[in-house]
Amino acid sequence: MPVARPDSSGARIIAHVDLDCFYVQVEQRKQPKLRGLPTAVVQYNEWKGGGLIAVGYEARNYGVKRSMRGDEAKEVCPQIELVQVPVARGKADLSSYRNAGSEVVSILARKGRCERASIDEVYLDLTDAAEAMLAQTPPESLDEVDEEALKSHILGLESKDGNDSKATVKEWLCRCDADHRDKLLACGVLIVTELRMQVLKETEFTCSAGIAHNKMLAKLASGMNKPAQQTTVPFSSVKGLLDSLPIKKMKQLGGKLGTSLQNELGVTTVGDLLKFSEDKLQERYGFNTGTWLWNIARGISGEEVQARLLPKSHGSGKSFPGPRALKTVASVQHWLNQLCEELSERLCSDLEQNKRIAHTLTLHASAFKSSDSDSRKKFPSKSCPLRYGTAKIQEDTFNLFQAGLREFLGSFGVKTQGSHYSGWRITALSVSASKIVPVLSGTCSITKYFNGPDKFGSTSEQLPDNFIDAAPLSPSGSESYSTLNSTELQNELPGEQVWIEHSMADLGQLEMKANTWNRLDPSCSISKQTSGRSMVSFRN
DNA sequence: TAGTTACTGGTGT
């Protein structure tokens, strides 16, 4: 649920940058002959031509929608180019899009604080950069403004944004009698113009952007003129923008909260919200959400741009709809193994490229239970400490699944011999890795995360906990994961210290390059030679 | 029997 945050002190300059139909652009860069043609990206195509996950703007002109199947798209636009998402291990492989997203982030992060909000969206806090520009080379001092910047949209500037808009935009950008906020915004517009041009030059991708005084308004603005355009929201036009805006357009109000607002309070537009007191909204939706609603109705949002260029988790999943639902343990194990392979590969890349390790492994599944009259039931998600190495991840994941399945069936496991009816069907599986923390990185030393005594006597190098074969201090603590390999899992100890044990037997299964291992972990071989078992501790 | 999939991030308990 949304949380109200106090609006921070001064005026901030926040940008939201959104890549236009990103997957389509990635495929068009890979295959330039597709440029300019109506194009969509589909995943799988066995059933009704596959599901569209991105639609290019040429195709949108023919009425192609993201909700369509490939076959429907062909009906309304017979000449459409349908590009398939790469497949690896029998599932969609989104790595090329993730990598392309990273290219863009590394460019956008050059100015100001940058938050990777999704695979194709970032927020930027450009306050400092804008202040600096205003102090050194304010727009009003410029004789010429970049032609690209003049294509900007400025909300509330004239009724029309068509005719001689460039002249009026230039006038607005360079007004010397503008208030401080608008001058800062003008600087933000110029900075974002520059960033978008750099993105285009260096990646060939176009993007759209919104520039405003907070994240909410910037996000709203980035979607107002697409593709390849940018929109700014001066403070003076906030009310006019929000007054008639359907609440469903607002982030966080597209779901149940928005529906409730409409049904319970008769609120259709953000402006309608203004009629309700903060107390009234709190009474109906709780303290936090009530205040949050009262604030957003007024264009107030103190949410900060987080400095984060990398994802907080990695996941690999696949659905098995309708008749494809999995009915045997063997088929589930097969698919879990595929998902774990992908996850393990991505974890290793993250380790090599970003020097980060994940600490938690989680399994999610969706299932039907057909024995009960009500066939629908929730399959519990399960998690455990994450051990690196494909085989270990596969083993732990399968154990999590079995634990979940037992719970799901209420310990009345119907025997599942052969390919016979087994009382359950799995319609989706996913494995994810979370709690990802940086590991030794010069300035950001691992010692920050490992506060326990240094059992190696080595001062300079320490090891990530889940690589080490560490013997448990006590024979057994409380067995949080008793259904799993009990001796190899986490035990809680007093003093908030946690000891992790791991087998070194199949270190070789770590799909990492030896030189990487040695570079990251020079003491590893030492600990292997000297003891075969070694310990490390860390504080949670 | 979910045919908008395969991801992400966030909050509440």
Place this chain on the structure above:
DNA sequence: CACACCAGT
């Protein structure tokens, strides 16, 4: 913390 559930693309 583990887990449920919401939301967005």
